[in-house]
Amino acid sequence: MQLEVVGQSLERIRQGNPLIHNITNVVVTNFTANGLLALGASPVMAYAKQEVAEMASIAGALVLNMGTLNETEAEAMILAGKSANEHGVPVIFDPVGVGATAYRTATAQKIVEQVKISILRGNAAEIANVIGEKWQIKGVDAAQGNQDVVALAQKAAKQLGTIVAITGKEDVITDGKTLYRIGNGHPILTKVTGTGCLLTSVIGAFAAVESDLLLAGASALVCYGVAAEKAAKKSAEEGPGSFQVQFLNELSAIVEDDVKRMGVVQIEVLEQGG
Incomplete structure (x- = not known):
């Protein structure tokens, strides 16, 4: 992966x-909207069953x-997802808290059965x-464990026929054949509610272009x-509240040179033909 392509997409x-x-x-709506705006995208939060299909289509x-x-x-998610599929709009799915309750697990599985997911993003659990x-x-957080995250990502990508991103201390993303390992990020992200959710929406912004x-x-x-690394460095003495504000600033300010200088990426071929 040539890091300049990140800057070009940005x-x-x-x-x-x-x-x-x-x-x-409802916990993350404001932070997600502000993060997308900072990055340069245009967020819309539309939930009503009467309009989600139309909104997704555009x-x-x-x-x-x-x-x-x-x-x-x-129900609205499935309506919107089917419309997105019909109109060639990529669908990014964040199955927050799946496994915590039977209802949540069944709902996530229903969504992936009825909607063609372009990218699935979550923690390993x-x-x-x-x-x-x-x-x-x-709750909605992964427990600690030593399971093989790469094998899990590859299995999920193949089983669901989609791209799977598993985020944690190290992030991995794969289509089942080619895998990227990303070593960027900072532990303070786990101290601010909604950083994973915003990441999913940022993936959506990149998928749009x-x-x-x-x-x-x-x-x-x-x-x-x-x-996140830049924001953590600038707010190191102040804590997660200041980090959250600085993080929005850094999403707005980041340029290709930052990515080329700081990006940590490894590519692995899991199967030939990827």
Whole structure:
């Protein structure tokens, strides 16, 4: 992966201002909208069943996030997802908290059965539970474990026929054949609510301007991680509240040179032909 392509995609986001349709959770709506605006995208939060199909059809990407799940929202996600599929709009799915309850797990599995997902993004436990494996989860957070995340990502990508991003201390993203390892990011991200959810929407912004969705996802992970590192350095003495504000500033300020200087990416071929 040539890191300049991340900068090129970033510039296309800022020039094109793609519309990102988010059906997300009530905890993170404001932060997600501000993060997308800082990056250069145009966020819209539309949830009503009466309009989600129409909104999804005109978006650059659709982001589905089931953090504060209810029956009405789940139905809206499927309506929007089917419309996005019909209109060639990439669908990014964040199965927040899958495995924590039977209802949440069943809903996530229903979504992936009825909607063609372009990129699935979650922590290891969430991805595992989407494909029917019982990894431990605590609330909406992954429990600690030593399972093989690369093997899990590859299995999920093949089983679901999609691109899978598993985020954690090291991020991995794969289509089942080619894998990117991204070493950027900072532990303080785990101290601010909604940073994972915003990341999913940032992936949506990159997917809206880059037709190679594996590259789009990897580019988003690098860009996001580099911005977090810069923000953490500038707010190191002040804590997570100041980090959150500085992080938005860095999403707005990040340029190709930052990515080329700080990006940490490894590519692995998991299967020939990838």
